[in-house]
Amino acid sequence: MTKSQDKHVLYVKEELAQNNQRATSYDVARAAGVSQSAVSRCFKPGASVSEKMRKRVQEVATVLGYQPNAIARSLITRRSNMVAVVINNDTNLYYPELLVELSRDFNERGVHMLLFTLEHESDVANILDQVWQYQVDGVILAAQLSDTQLSFLGQRDIPFVYYNRTSDSIPCSSVQCDHFEGERLLVDKLIAAKRKRFCIITGPSDSSVSATRMQGALKRLHELDISDVQIIEGDYSYHSGQESLISMIDELDWQPDAVICANDIMALGCIDAARNHFKFKVPKQISIVGFDGAVPASWQAYQLTTVTQPLELMAQAAVDILMQRIEDPSLPPEKRSFSGVFSPGNTL
Amino acid sequence: MTKSQDKHVLYVKEELAQNNQRATSYDVARAAGVSQSAVSRCFKPGASVSEKMRKRVQEVATVLGYQPNAIARSLITRRSNMVAVVINNDTNLYYPELLVELSRDFNERGVHMLLFTLEHESDVANILDQVWQYQVDGVILAAQLSDTQLSFLGQRDIPFVYYNRTSDSIPCSSVQCDHFEGERLLVDKLIAAKRKRFCIITGPSDSSVSATRMQGALKRLHELDISDVQIIEGDYSYHSGQESLISMIDELDWQPDAVICANDIMALGCIDAARNHFKFKVPKQISIVGFDGAVPASWQAYQLTTVTQPLELMAQAAVDILMQRIEDPSLPPEKRSFSGVFSPGNTL
Numbered sequence: 115m116t117k118s119q120d121k122h123v124l125y126v127k128e129e130l131a132q133n134n135q136r137a138t139s140y141d142v143a144r145a146a147g148v149s150q151s152a153v154s155r156c157f158k159p160g161a162s163v164s165e166k167m168r169k170r171v172q173e174v175a176t177v178l179g180y181q182p183n184a185i186a187r188s189l190i191t192r193r194s195n196m197v198a199v200v201i202n203n204d205t206n207l208y209y210p211e212l213l214v215e216l217s218r219d220f221n222e223r224g225v226h227m228l229l230f231t232l233e234h235e236s237d238v239a240n241i242l243d244q245v246w247q248y249q250v251d252g253v254i255l256a257a258q259l260s261d262t263q264l265s266f267l268g269q270r271d272i273p274f275v276y277y278n279r280t281s282d283s284i285p286c287s288s289v290q291c292d293h294f295e296g297e298r299l300l301v302d303k304l305i306a307a308k309r310k311r312f313c314i315i316t317g318p319s320d321s322s323v324s325a326t327r328m329q330g331a332l333k334r335l336h337e338l339d340i341s342d343v344q345i346i347e348g349d350y351s352y353h354s355g356q357e358s359l360i361s362m363i364d365e366l367d368w369q370p371d372a373v374i375c376a377n378d379i380m381a382l383g384c385i386d387a388a389r390n391h392f393k394f395k396v397p398k399q400i401s402i403v404g405f406d407g408a409v410p411a412s413w414q415a416y417q418l419t420t421v422t423q424p425l426e427l428m429a430q431a432a433v434d435i436l437m438q439r440i441e442d443p444s445l446p447p448e449k450r451s452f453s454g455v456f457s458p459g460n461t462l
Numbered sequence: 463m464t465k466s467q468d469k470h471v472l473y474v475k476e477e478l479a480q481n482n483q484r485a486t487s488y489d490v491a492r493a494a495g496v497s498q499s500a501v502s503r504c505f506k507p508g509a510s511v512s513e514k515m516r517k518r519v520q521e522v523a524t525v526l527g528y529q530p531n532a533i534a535r536s537l538i539t540r541r542s543n544m545v546a547v548v549i550n551n552d553t554n555l556y557y558p559e560l561l562v563e564l565s566r567d568f569n570e571r572g573v574h575m576l577l578f579t580l581e582h583e584s585d586v587a588n589i590l591d592q593v594w595q596y597q598v599d600g601v602i603l604a605a606q607l608s609d610t611q612l613s614f615l616g617q618r619d620i621p622f623v624y625y626n627r628t629s630d631s632i633p634c635s636s637v638q639c640d641h642f643e644g645e646r647l648l649v650d651k652l653i654a655a656k657r658k659r660f661c662i663i664t665g666p667s668d669s670s671v672s673a674t675r676m677q678g679a680l681k682r683l684h685e686l687d688i689s690d691v692q693i694i695e696g697d698y699s700y701h702s703g704q705e706s707l708i709s710m711i712d713e714l715d716w717q718p719d720a721v722i723c724a725n726d727i728m729a730l731g732c733i734d735a736a737r738n739h740f741k742f743k744v745p746k747q748i749s750i751v752g753f754d755g756a757v758p759a760s761w762q763a764y765q766l767t768t769v770t771q772p773l774e775l776m777a778q779a780a781v782d783i784l785m786q787r788i789e790d791p792s793l794p795p796e797k798r799s800f801s802g803v804f805s806p807g808n809t810l
Contacts, residue, residue, distance in 0.1 A: 136597075136618065179617060196576070196596075213561065217579040226596065227577045228544070231565040248544075248574065269527065270484065352761060386762035413700060414734035415763035 119147070123177050130178065137178035146174040195225050197436065198245045201256045202232035211409065212277070215429035216254065223437060225251070232257055242266055252436045255279070258322040273439035275432045278423075279322050280449060287439065287447040289432040293323060293405070296421035296454035297330030300374060300403045303419070305338060307462055309372035309401055313344040315358045315384065317376040321350070324376040327405055331374050344368045348380045355383025360391055371400055378404035378411040381418050385461060401462045411459070419462035421454035428452055467495070471525050478526065485526035494522040543573050545784065546598040548589060550580035550605040559757065560625070563777035564602060571785060573599070580605055590614055600784045603627070606670040621787035623780045626771075627670050628797060635787065635795040637780040641671060641753070644769035644802035645678030648722060648751045651767070653686060655810055657720035657749055661692040663706045663732065665724040669698070672724040675753055679722050692716045696728050703731025708739055719748055726752035726759040729766050733809060749810045759807070767810035769802035776800055 126145035130137055139157075143150040148171065155163045156171040174180075199216060217227055228248060230241045238257045245253055246266075253267065253274040264284045267274050276288035304312070314331060317324025328345075335343055346362055348354035355375060363369050373388075375381035381404030388394040388402065396402060397419075404411060407422025431450045439445050474493040478485055487505075491498040496519065503511040504519040522528075547564060565575055576596060578589045586605045593601055594614075601615065601622040612632045615622050624636035652660070662679060665672030676693075683691055694710055696702035703723060711717050721736075723729035729752030736742040736750065744750060745767075752759060755770025779798045787793050 199577075213577070214579055217577055218581070221579070226592070229547075229561070229565055229575045229577050231562055231569070233566070244574070352757070356762075382761065382763075390762050409700070410758050410761075413730065413758075414704075414738050415730075 122147070123174050127178050137175075137180035139180070142171060142175050142178055142180045145178060146171050193251055193440075194249050196228050196248065196250045197225055197440075198228045198230055198248070198250045198253045199256070200230045200232065200238065200241060200245070200253065202238075211425060212256065212429060215425055216433065219430055219433040223433070225437070238263065246270060246272070251440045254432055254436060258320075271443060273436055273443060275436045277428070277432050285447045287435045288449045289428050289435065290449075290451045291421075291423040291428060291454050292451050293326040293454075294330035294333075296405060297327050297374070298334040299454075299456060300405075300419075300421060301331050301334040301338070303456070303462055304372045304374075304401055304403065307372075307397070307401060310340075311342075311368075311370045312340060312372045312374065313346065313362055313368060313370040315346055315348045315355060315373065315375045315380050317348060317350045317380075319347060321376075324350075327376050344370065348376065350377050350380060352379050352383035352386075355380030356387040356391075357383075359384045359387040363392065373400065373402045375402065375404045378406040378408040378418055378420055380404070381420070381461075382410060382416050385416055385418070397461050403462055405454070407455070407457060412457070417460035418457075419459035420457050422457045423454055424452050470495075471522050475526050485523075485528035487528070490519060490523050490526060490528045493526060494519050541599055541788075542597050544576050544596065544598045545573055546576045546578055546593045546596065546601045548578045548580065548586065548593070548601065548603050548605050550586075559773060560604065560777060563773055564781065567778055567781040571781070573785070586611065594618060594620070599788045602780055602784060606668070619791060621784060621791060623784045625776070625780050633795045635783050636797045637776050637783065638797075638799045639769075639771040639776060639802050640799050641674040641802075642678035642681075644753060645675050645722070646682040647802075647804060648753075648767075648769060649679050649682040649686070651804070651810055652720045652722075652749055652751065655720075655745070655749060658688075659690075659716075659718045660688060660720045660722065661694065661710055661716065661718040663694055663696045663703060663721065663723045663728050665696060665698045665728075667695060669724075672698075675724050692718065696724065698725050698728060700727050700731035700734075703728030704735040704739075705731075707732045707735040711740065721748065721750045723750065723752045726754040726756040726766055726768055728752070729768070729809075730758060730764050733764055733766070745809050751810055753802070755803070755805060760805070765808035766805075767807035768805050770805045771802055772800050 123145045126141055130141060139153045140150050143153045148167065152163065152167060153171055156168045197220060199213070201213065220227055228250060230245065232238060232241070238259055242263060250272070253272060254277055255274055256277040258279050261281065261284050264281060264286060274287070276286055278290050280286065280288035280290055312335060314328055316328050332343065344362060344366060346358045348358045359373065373384055375384055381402050384402050385396055388396050388400050394400045404418050404420040407420055410416065411418040411420050435448055435450070471493045474489055478489060487501045488498050491501045494501070496515065500511065500515060501519055504516045545568060547561070549561065568575055576598060578593065580586060580589070586607055590611060598620070601620060602625055603622055604625040606627050609629065609632050612629060612634060622635070624634055626638050628634065628636035628638055660683060662676055664676050680691065692710060692714060694706045696706045707721065721732055723732055729750050732750050733744055736744050736748050742748045752766050752768040755768055758764065759766040759768050783796055783798065
């Protein structure tokens with residue numbers, strides 16, 4: 115740089131500082147004495163620009179603290195490199211693990227996650243408009259949508275992947291653990307262990323995952339001619355697992371020898387209630403099974419018998435499906451379903 | 463709408479559909495026969511525009527499926543309504559709870575979270591450039607930065623709040639649980655319980671939270687003339703809690719009657735190793751304490767003695783501090799520190 119060029123750059127820098135402004139590509143252009151489109155080209159991978167120009171612009175950009183603006187660029191490329199992840203159910207410790215997994219997989223591809231959390235699965239409508247406004251490239255939906263809401267995304271050409279849910283009526287991509295099959299397997303294991311008096315602790319009534327799991331268990335029980343099953347609604351939390359077992363036995367006067375919980379965390383509460391409130395030996399007097407393969411289920415104090423979702427595979431599959439459809443929106447939807455893995459544990 | 467106006471709108475709609483494009487404000491303007499700036503004003507709260515104009519534009523926008531674009535708007539308002547949240551440490555189940563809390567608080571203010579997760583606390587440098595490129599309005603940092611990295615944010619006028627960390631050398635906003643004080647309290651409780659042979663299981667060596675906690679414990683122990691303390695490095699996980707206790711006793715041949723763990727999850731592993739591997743009665747033969755107030759610490763199988771961070775208060779404080787500085791960047795940094803709450807549990 116010549117001295118006078120140098121002075122001019124510092125003048126622009128000073129001016130920006132006084133006005134408390136971030137440097138834009140126009141400021142870099144002005145300071146470097148080149149056009150704004152030349153600056154743009156210097157920061158666009160693969161764009162045609164001379165080595166001398168690139169060097170000069172990068173020097174000036176460094177002095178001014180300029181960084182190409184991902185958001186402005188997204189208006190040109192029509193890619194924001196952001197995806198929305200919509201999750202619900204803060205009482206289920208399982209989902210935070212999913213977040214970490216998804217975040218890792220997206221970050222490896224230079225894509226960032228805009229996080230939308232729902233207090234209740236049924237709140238999803240409120241956030242769809244916001245998802246749209248941020249012009250994300252795609253959406254991972256770990257919450258149930260109505261067909262109308264799915265159409266909203268479809269009409270706006272926003273690729274999305276259902277996580278642990280699917281729709282039979284609207285074509286859509288999804289990644290699931292086979293909840294239905296997993297519960298059938300657990301029922302068969304309980305029957306093999308000579309269990310006779312069954313009860314089920316469900317998740318919240320608006321949880322589609324809980325509904326599918328419980329249908330799987332009930333269908334298998336009915337096939338085996340076991341129709342006298344006590345069902346009680348939980349909310350996926352440890353405390354609801356405890357309280358459900360206590361009220362089932364103390365209030366409903368139904369003493370089960372097999373408890374099927376719609377998730378692991380409730381099953382852990384159920385184990386503690388069985389051991390501490392009722393002084394039952396688990397599994398000698400009562401078998402308790404969960405679903406998920408949540409981290410605490412494997413801890414020595416519990417060693418829960420459960421079906422483990424292959425979380426890493428599922429997260430990776432969801433990211434793959436979504437990114438492929440962002441790259442090429444003409445790809446048809448794809449559904450992938452993974453079998454859960456039986457974790458024998460010590461409560462059956 | 464007159465018929466011919468109507469027809470014109472449908473023509474624009476058809477054209478967009480054929481080209482597979484989202485409607486922009488220019489498309490709405492063209493279809494409604496008004497200027498683009500009129501359309502902008504119609505979607506800007508408080509802007510001056512006639513009721514007739516607003517009605518007409520909204521009708522057309524509805525037909526075309528137009529929604530004002532949050533990203534384009536951010537280029538004008540210089541606000542993206544996005545904040546970055548940088549977290550590390552996927553082995554610590556405590557942080558997912560923080561995410562849910564922060565997400566709730568930000569969403570209430572119409573602000574969305576862009577999530578950056580780190581495998582290791584020391585990876586933070588790699589993501590600062592990306593944070594900057596997305597032009598977020600502010601950053602919550604639940605990972606340690608060097609002073610140089612802090613200056614990077616400062617020079618770019620990006621407001622940020624340190625979560626559970628602070629800097630003594632660079633002015634910055636922070637929200638913390640008083641780790642130092644909390645550990646001193648735990649040491650005093652252990653001494654009151656007549657404990658004599660102390661050991662410490664730390665977090666990973668790059669965790670500043672672990673370092674502060676362990677300094678607090680060690681300083682108090684030294685004040686009480688207890689200098690013979692065994693220290694072993696864990697990684698915040700359940701398994702490292704188990705293994706650390708086992709290797710301390712079996713390999714280092716040091717049998718403690720008090721174990722201070724840098725977080726709750728390690729303490730739970732430590733309890734299980736004490737009970738199952740060594741057949742110790744907890745707390746009769748050995749006291750074990752943690753730090754955090756993580757959800758599983760209160761489960762009946764553990765009932766861990768710990769110091770609980772006031773998570774909701776801390777998350778709310780971090781959001782308040784950040785949003786105030788986004789609104790008014792001239793506000794000076796503010797540090798808020800909350801005392802942890804002693805949770806007696808049953809392991810001391």
